[in-house]
Amino acid sequence: MQSELPLYPEQASNFAPQVDGLVLFMIAVCAFFAVVICAAVIYFFFKYQRKHPDEVGVPIHGDMRLEIAWIVLPFFLLMAMFGWGAVIYVDYRHTPNDTLDVYVIGKQWMWKLQQPDGRKEINELHVPVNRNVRLVMASEDVIHDFSVPAFRVKMDVVPGHYNTMWFRPTKPGRYHFFCSQYCGTNHAVMGGWVTVMEQDDYAKWLSGTTASEDPVAVGQKLYSDLACNTCHQADGKGRGPSYNGVYGSHVKLADGSTVVVDDNYIRESILQPNAKIVAGYLPVMPSFQGQVTEDQIAALTAYIKSLKDQAAPGKPGAAESATGKK
């Protein structure tokens, strides 16, 4: 429990001590300047108080050395702030490879979260301590934002594409998460709790529940239900590219550029198939905009992801394309 008047939230992730360290540095620098300026104002105010109603001050018009000093010195301090902040931010935006991926869907006014094994939660998120966790987030309507103050992280959840964020919880416990991008009437109640568990407890928690639908299986079923399989044949001989070995690979596009096949690319290819056509294929796929839900996109992505270690078949016109296969 925290005191009646807490000054900073709990530190419960790898980012928390980094952010708190930086904020202490910033407070020190800024407080120094604020105190110097306020002290100078107050000191001058009393020291040079008008003694006679008709008195004038000493006419000093400026001092070039001072001007240069207070342009150059703050510049270096500002660059230190910029640099330190940039280091944390770049780390935050660069997700490590070994993450536990949780799919997050925001909608007015609730959060749906799905563990890698398919277990679903509403406004609750269970994660193991000391594991890198990545949230892959989509919105079904307006812009939301997933924010965990105790982890010092947040990221907008934007309709139309996936945003991801990552963190490594360092302290078991229950922490608030909030929607922090204003999203309409019940914005303030669109939040919940992150539960950080010991790794054993997390494993027990996962196994102790009725196995929910495996997203890979759901995706595989959608693959045939939505007739994806008529074109995207496994042997690569259909009208669309095979899914085998494609996730995470670099693919050459019809316009000559290359793209990494990630969650966002798959999502875009389902909703706006003609935006980025793989070299050697024709823009014949219809859009599935409005026909698939965010959950279904996530399931299809999980299915495609599950095939990433399958051997990719040779593709017409793009022999060198499957270089990313590992």
Add this chain to the structure above:
Amino acid sequence: MSSAQQPPLSPQPVAEQQLPKEHYLNATYGIRSWLLTTDHKRIAILYLISVTFFFFIGGIFASLIRLHLLTPGGYLVTPETYNKLFTMHGVAMIFFFLIPSIPAVLGNFLIPIMIGAKDLAFPKINLLSWYIYLVGGAFVLYSFSTGGLDTGWTFYTPLSSIYSNSAVTPAVIGIFINGFSSILTGLNFIITVHTMRAPGMTWFRLPLFVWAHYATSLIFILGTPVIAITLLLAGLERMFHMGFFNPVYGGDPILFQHLFWFYSHPAVYIMILPAMGVISEIIPTFARKPIFGYDFIAASSIGIAVIGFIVWAHHMFLTGQATYAALAFSFLSYLVAIPSAVKVFNWTATLYKGSISFDTPMLYGLGFIGLFTIGGLTGLFLACLGLDIHLHDTYFVVAHFHYIMVGGAIMGYLGGIHFWWPKITGRLYPEYLARIAAITLFVGFNLTFFPQFILGYLGMPRRYHNYPPEYQVLNVMSTAGASILALGYLLPMVYLTWSMRYGKVAGKNPWPATGLEWTTDSPPLTENFHETPVVDWEPYDFLHRPELGLLGATSKKIVPAHGDD
């Protein structure tokens, strides 16, 4: 002009002083003479009345917000109503109070007089811009009274363009229309400053108030069209489902934020630059010495206006924008801090070896330095990429921009109103009451907004109608401060109104101050000056102005520049 037993205050009206026989207020009478006036001073008064009206509307919303947040459960109003309150508070305060306040009231009144002109370059367009403001305001009031508005003043899509059920369309139209008022005012100021300066009023003799307004006007004419177009697009998407921002129609919601902040970040400088201009007049006047680093303060206004245009995406570090873009915008945001810091350092240095008085405008001026310093420094926290991850969209942001907007812009506005009140009305306000109000505002303001920095660091998101109980203590402090603040705003309303009839006659130059506006009558003639003034003194020079009646003044370099004799 003073007696020895008096405390060393500068505004000491001479007993026999009387208002001039003829001035802009009594030149003509009747409602038509006001509504069809082309006198920039009367138009300024019209603006004064209308922005005060919107300030009170916005203030009532703010009071209700703070009352509601007294308890974690928030039992005063429903969530829908709460969302409308903070949205309408923002729209009324930003678009209809803060943006026009100093430029359209003080700028309108003073710029022609300060440069020795009879009026603005386009007096009729000046009147037109007030009517445009009224039409825009009418649309917004219509929106407020027919269901309200619940999108946040930022109008983020697709919430505003598709999902909101409130009266978004009239509000968007109102803000769109109001934008033309800003554009015309900016155009008028720029052309006036370029073409209508009196003989001898060179660019580097311009009061810094004029420099600040010149920079503001650049933003008015370059930035405002962008917000107009942006809101028009959002309106089209809402009314006709044209796909600009909603991904379901093939649009991109982030595009809206780019366009919105391309204007709305510079708009922050529209609100603060004129206040900086006011402070740059007040400080040398009440320290009785030339301003320290005139060139640097003037250039920093332009610097802020220019760099301010290329920092907008620091509002969007967490939208998923590219890391490199975030790095660039963070870097540029730190650059814009430098000209702001230069101003603060120069104002502070101006106090050194001054002859400083406690007059009300000076209290606002010094309060401004402190509050703007805190507001500016906390901006560095938000420009910092690593910290913004945690602080973005929390109460830290709310506290930061209220330090700039209320602690900075409104303190500057009130300081300016007090400073030039004798010029505008010809009468002095009650000094001691005014000092009490200034101190009340300072205390109330800090108590209201300082706790919000801590709330923000604790993680309390903004725009929440309820909150976890651990945030309550700080919220109660904030609400307590807001009630003091409200009192502080009511006081000047009362005594300023009172002083218009009963205040002591001020005379031409009660402080005394050095600007051209203080060489003419108070209140001035409709034509501002009896004959065209000639400026042959440097700005903020007290020593070579014997007509100010100060000690040690020499007549070297001076030629009487006003012609009421």
